[in-house]
Each structure stands twice: as structure tokens, then as C-alpha cells.
Amino acid sequence: MEIEMKEIVKSFGSNKVLLGVDLNIKSGEVHALMGENGAGKSTLMNILTGLHEYDSGKIIINGQERTFDNPKEAEENGISFIHQEMITWPDLTVLENLFMGRELKTGWGWIKTKEMRNEAYKLFEDLGVDIDLDREMRTLSVGQQQLVEIAKSLMSNAEVIIMDEPSAALTDREIKVLFDTIEKLTAKNVAIIYISHRMEEIFAISDRITVMRDGVSVDTKPTAETDNDEVVRKMVGRDLDDYYPDIETKNGDVLLEVLNLSDGKDFENISFNVRQGEILGVSGLMGAGRTEIMRAVFGIDKPVSGKVKLDGKEITIKSPADAIEKGIGFLTENRKEEGLILEDSLRENISLPSISEFSRSGWINTKEEKEFADLLIKRLTVKTVSGEVPVKTLSGGNQQKVVLAKWIGAGSRVLILDEPTRGVDVGAKREIYMLMKELTERGVGIIMVSSDLPEIIGISDRVIVVHEGHIAGELDKAELSEEKIMTLATGGAK
Structure with a gap:
């Protein structure tokens, strides 16, 4: 799937969030979307998936201009969004969360629990995830919930997956599982839009980087043609001093x-x-x-x-x-x-x-x-x-x-x-x-x-x-x- 967003503008009342953003996504690539908090990254993705309407601009998918009325329609058309703040049903089980709204049923309307369980087991096995399908979501760590959300996205056969801070709560082992999964997906021509503030991850996993600042897309470059300092400078509009401040420790009692x-x-x-x-x-x-x-x-x-x-x-x-x-x-x-x-x-x-x-x-x-x-x-x-x-x-x-x-x-x-x-x-x-x-x-x-x-x-x-x-x-x-x-x-x- 090829996506092009042109001159996207969006305001919420008097608050101008996007002032003209360009973004193009190619099949099979990991495209990093970078920017400070409040730069408009999530708003742009919410517009792409139909959660928000945009004021002006164009969205072109596979050569045709189109929009979605809601995220469910976007998902049905191959675009899935894994949000940073996960949308889960905490009192339901992992299995119920995975199949929420897409349960497998018999012709009589009975839930095919065994088939659902087998499909979930296979997916978890492929991902290297070891989570009991009968556990309530509220009992899982934030990292485990994130892995369940990723698995749910993969079940929809998405052609484009948006990942907003997917590794923020994952362990090193879970991050490796995530990266291995992304590699398998891109090999099948799935495009990943990867939003993260972890520079080391961006340079390890992405093919191209688009930087946003104050509601504008500043630049898009192949990852191999830029570096950490340049990306940070474009994000914040200035050079940062030493990342960690010198703290003169004067420990008391x-x-x-x-x-x-x-x-x-x-x-x-x-x-x-x-x-x-x-x-x-x-x-x-x-x-x-x-x-x-x-x-x-x-x-x-x-x-x-x-x-x-x-x-x-x-x-x-x-x-x-x-x-x-x-x-x-x-x-x-x-x-x-x-x-x-x-x-x-x-x-x-x-x-x-x-x-x-x-x-x-x-x-x-x-x-x-x-x-x-x-x-x-x-x-x-x-x-x-x-x-x-x-x-x-x-x-x-x-x-x-x-x-x-x-x-x-x-x-x-x-x-x-x-x-x-x-x-x-x-x-x-x-x-x-x-x-x-x-x-x-x-x-x-x-x-x-x-x-x-x-x-x-x-x-x-x-x-x-x-x-x-x-x-x-x-x-x-x-x-x-x-x-x-x-x-x-x-x-x-x-």
C-alpha cells in the first residue's frame, strides 16, 4: 500500500495543530515519524485513520484520493493503529480482547472458542509471546498489554501498521521480539509507521525518517543519510546541550x-x-x-x-x-x-x-x-x-x-x-x-x-x-x- 498525505491542515477551535504536513509511505518500509510532544504526530495519524477530519489537504492511497469515516473503516481497508495509550477491555481476558468485534462464529451464532484459541496460540507462538490467554488484561504489565495489542493488529491482515511508542514499556527481550516481527512484516510488503523518541531504535529499525516540528513536516530523509544530532536539531529547532545535566552531588543525611x-x-x-x-x-x-x-x-x-x-x-x-x-x-x-x-x-x-x-x-x-x-x-x-x-x-x-x-x-x-x-x-x-x-x-x-x-x-x-x-x-x-x-x-x- 502506498500512502501520500499532502498539505494536511487541522485546527481544534483556535488551537492550530497541523499547518501543512506532507508524508508519503511506501510498501515494505519502516518509516519513522519523529517530533517533540505536541508536534502533531498523533493528530496526523488520527486523521489518516479517520478519527479526526482534516480542514484541508489531500490523502492519496494507491493513487486514489480517499478518506475514512472512522478507525474501524481504516482497519477494514488495511490500516491499523496501535496507540501509545492502549485501548483495552481490562476486565476481559486476553483471548476476548484479541477477538473483540471479530469473533469467530458458527452459522447459528455460537462463538467458536476452540478455533479462536488455536489461532491466538499460533500467533503468540510466532511472536515468541508467552501470555496466558485466560488472564484478565488488567493483570498484565504495560509491556505485556502492548504485545497483545501488536498481536491483535497482526490478526487484521493490515498492510500499514502505525506503532505509536510501541517499545516504551517493553523489556530488551520484548523489543527484540518486536523488531523481529517488524522485519517479518516488511518482508511481506507491510509498511510500518514507527513513532518513537528512542533514537537508537529509530536508527536500528527505520528506512526513512520524517521530522515534524510545531505542526509542520520539516524534512524527510533516508535514515542512512542523517544522524542523531541532525534529527534532534530539526525536532527542537536548536542544538541541545549535553543530554544529561551535570549534577554536583552533595548528598546529605x-x-x-x-x-x-x-x-x-x-x-x-x-x-x-x-x-x-x-x-x-x-x-x-x-x-x-x-x-x-x-x-x-x-x-x-x-x-x-x-x-x-x-x-x-x-x-x-x-x-x-x-x-x-x-x-x-x-x-x-x-x-x-x-x-x-x-x-x-x-x-x-x-x-x-x-x-x-x-x-x-x-x-x-x-x-x-x-x-x-x-x-x-x-x-x-x-x-x-x-x-x-x-x-x-x-x-x-x-x-x-x-x-x-x-x-x-x-x-x-x-x-x-x-x-x-x-x-x-x-x-x-x-x-x-x-x-x-x-x-x-x-x-x-x-x-x-x-x-x-x-x-x-x-x-x-x-x-x-x-x-x-x-x-x-x-x-x-x-x-x-x-x-x-x-x-x-x-x-x-x-
């Missing part, structure tokens, strides 16, 4: 200490500490228990044993409200379900943990609340027309900034960041790193969980590595290397 924490299921005898002004990196393979440990520390889940100390004194955290009251903030991995109230405004989301500061006798001083939120929106350079719009209207990276603004505004002394730059563009990543630096200079202790090894090495003062629910080892700044971290993460000795 131990701020938070976790002793022999166990939940009886996902982790056991976990002990670590974070000091004032320190960034403690937490690494390990997906499913090792990293997130579960942090959820227990923050009071979301209840451990069966262990202690948590703050400033040397044992504290009791039975709920997130207890943690917030004691100055602990938690930026969760799943921002849409756990970090934000999507229907509420930026102002309401940002002020939520600090709402008591603006309350007088049960009444909220909305003027003070607005000034507080606007200050943080400006400080974190959140791209929005107003602090009063619903947070669901923002791009993924800007939503992440809103979650971060919420905890910075709450005055957190200990900040737990779980995959803080997942799905965030290079410019916004740099801004988040600079904010982390500023926070440590103010004495905040940061615990950063990340699957991005260069990020772990580049930003951490110290790293603990989790393997199968246990801390496999600890590495200081001078010892950090990808090889040493992966050795510990896979059960090897330090």
Missing part, C-alpha cells in the same frame, strides 16, 4: 529508609535508602518487582512485613494520603489510570495534592489555586492553550509534565518517579532532567525507576538492581555500566 520490606508475593526483604539531594536509580527487568516495591512504600499496596523510616524515625503509611502528608510523592508508570483525572483541568490536577493550601473553611480560593497552577505550567513549559482545558487534550509528554508539576507543587521531600520519561521527546526529557537537578539542589531525595539504561547511568548517583523480587546488588556512580547492571538484573553476581 539519609532521608528515607526502607528495611526488610516484603509483600509475600512480588518482593521480599527489600532494604535501601535515599539521601537528601540524591538520585537513587532503580533498575531491573520488567516483572522484577520494581514498581510493586514503590507502590508499597507509597501506601497503594500493603506489605506483610518491614519498616519505612523518614528522618530516622519509623513511620506508618497505610494509604497514599499518609505518604503525601509525610512529604512523599509518586509519579506512577501508568499516568492515565493512576496519575491523572483526565476529564479535569490542568489546574485541578496540579493542585489536587495541595488543595488544603487553598481552602478556607471548606471553600477553595480559586484565584490562588489558578496562580499556583499557572506558575507550575509555565515553569515546566507545558504546551497548552490554558490551564482550564481538560488534561486529556494534551499530548502524552505534556500530560507527564502535569503529573510532575503536581508533585513538585505539593512540596514533596521524597519523590518516586516510575519511568518518568516514558513516551517523552528528547527536548522534554532534558527539561525533566533539569528539574530533577533543581529538586536535588533543594535537598529533595529522588528515587527513579527506569528501564532506560542510558538514563539510569546518565542521571543516577547510585543504582540498586532488582532481580525476581530481591535486590541483586548496588552500584555507585563510578561502577555504573550497562553490562554490570544487566548482569545483576539477570541474576549474575556483581
Whole structure:
């Protein structure tokens, strides 16, 4: 399938999102679509698949101008979109999610469960995916859900597959499975539109790159004819300084200490500490228990044993409200379900943990609340027309900034960041790193969980590595290397 999008223009009210974008896709290629959060990449793809109407321009498919009325029609015509924020039915099984809306039925309308199961088994086997078809989707990790979505797309016999940040939550092994799958698909003339902020992936997997900036397509080049610096420069419109900021570590006293924490299921005898002004990196393979440990520390889940100390004194955290009251903030991995109230405004989301500061006798001083939120929106350079719009209207990276603004505004002394730059563009990543630096200079202790090894090495003062629910080892700044971290993460000795 050959696709050409010409001079595509789109506005949402007064907000001009696309100002004239050109994109052409060839059969059998991996075409990377690059740009900062808010550049218009997802909007362009939503227009292609019929979710949004465009104001002007042309879409030409196989030499004929055409549009789709909705994503289902696009999928029926060979174009499938795997969204960054996955659309799943959490209470249904993996098998039910795979065949939702396309169940195999007998002439009498009975569901052919056995045939569906056999087809799903074969597909998972081809992909190298080991997931129980009878598990509810809500019980899967984000990475496992992503693999189910990819499998579902392949079942529709798509000729063009749009992948929006497909590897953001995948382990290295799962990324290899993804890349192997993409290679098999392109060999069958399937085109892949690959949206990612991971430069190493773009240069490993793509044939051509189109860069977008501020609603305009800046350039399209064969991947072999460009490099990392040129792509970044075209994305942000300037040269970036050193990617990771120099952080002069002045670690103070131990701020938070976790002793022999166990939940009886996902982790056991976990002990670590974070000091004032320190960034403690937490690494390990997906499913090792990293997130579960942090959820227990923050009071979301209840451990069966262990202690948590703050400033040397044992504290009791039975709920997130207890943690917030004691100055602990938690930026969760799943921002849409756990970090934000999507229907509420930026102002309401940002002020939520600090709402008591603006309350007088049960009444909220909305003027003070607005000034507080606007200050943080400006400080974190959140791209929005107003602090009063619903947070669901923002791009993924800007939503992440809103979650971060919420905890910075709450005055957190200990900040737990779980995959803080997942799905965030290079410019916004740099801004988040600079904010982390500023926070440590103010004495905040940061615990950063990340699957991005260069990020772990580049930003951490110290790293603990989790393997199968246990801390496999600890590495200081001078010892950090990808090889040493992966050795510990896979059960090897330090």
C-alpha cells in the first residue's frame, strides 16, 4: 500500500495543530515519524485513520484520493493503529480482547472458542509471546498489554501498521521480539509507521525518517543519510546541550529508609535508602518487582512485613494520603489510570495534592489555586492553550509534565518517579532532567525507576538492581555500566 498525505491542515477551535504536513509511505518500509510532544504526530495519524477530519489537504492511497469515516473503516481497508495509550477491555481476558468485534462464529451464532484459541496460540507462538490467554488484561504489565495489542493488529491482515511508542514499556527481550516481527512484516510488503523518541531504535529499525516540528513536516530523509544530532536539531529547532545535566552531588543525611520490606508475593526483604539531594536509580527487568516495591512504600499496596523510616524515625503509611502528608510523592508508570483525572483541568490536577493550601473553611480560593497552577505550567513549559482545558487534550509528554508539576507543587521531600520519561521527546526529557537537578539542589531525595539504561547511568548517583523480587546488588556512580547492571538484573553476581 502506498500512502501520500499532502498539505494536511487541522485546527481544534483556535488551537492550530497541523499547518501543512506532507508524508508519503511506501510498501515494505519502516518509516519513522519523529517530533517533540505536541508536534502533531498523533493528530496526523488520527486523521489518516479517520478519527479526526482534516480542514484541508489531500490523502492519496494507491493513487486514489480517499478518506475514512472512522478507525474501524481504516482497519477494514488495511490500516491499523496501535496507540501509545492502549485501548483495552481490562476486565476481559486476553483471548476476548484479541477477538473483540471479530469473533469467530458458527452459522447459528455460537462463538467458536476452540478455533479462536488455536489461532491466538499460533500467533503468540510466532511472536515468541508467552501470555496466558485466560488472564484478565488488567493483570498484565504495560509491556505485556502492548504485545497483545501488536498481536491483535497482526490478526487484521493490515498492510500499514502505525506503532505509536510501541517499545516504551517493553523489556530488551520484548523489543527484540518486536523488531523481529517488524522485519517479518516488511518482508511481506507491510509498511510500518514507527513513532518513537528512542533514537537508537529509530536508527536500528527505520528506512526513512520524517521530522515534524510545531505542526509542520520539516524534512524527510533516508535514515542512512542523517544522524542523531541532525534529527534532534530539526525536532527542537536548536542544538541541545549535553543530554544529561551535570549534577554536583552533595548528598546529605539519609532521608528515607526502607528495611526488610516484603509483600509475600512480588518482593521480599527489600532494604535501601535515599539521601537528601540524591538520585537513587532503580533498575531491573520488567516483572522484577520494581514498581510493586514503590507502590508499597507509597501506601497503594500493603506489605506483610518491614519498616519505612523518614528522618530516622519509623513511620506508618497505610494509604497514599499518609505518604503525601509525610512529604512523599509518586509519579506512577501508568499516568492515565493512576496519575491523572483526565476529564479535569490542568489546574485541578496540579493542585489536587495541595488543595488544603487553598481552602478556607471548606471553600477553595480559586484565584490562588489558578496562580499556583499557572506558575507550575509555565515553569515546566507545558504546551497548552490554558490551564482550564481538560488534561486529556494534551499530548502524552505534556500530560507527564502535569503529573510532575503536581508533585513538585505539593512540596514533596521524597519523590518516586516510575519511568518518568516514558513516551517523552528528547527536548522534554532534558527539561525533566533539569528539574530533577533543581529538586536535588533543594535537598529533595529522588528515587527513579527506569528501564532506560542510558538514563539510569546518565542521571543516577547510585543504582540498586532488582532481580525476581530481591535486590541483586548496588552500584555507585563510578561502577555504573550497562553490562554490570544487566548482569545483576539477570541474576549474575556483581
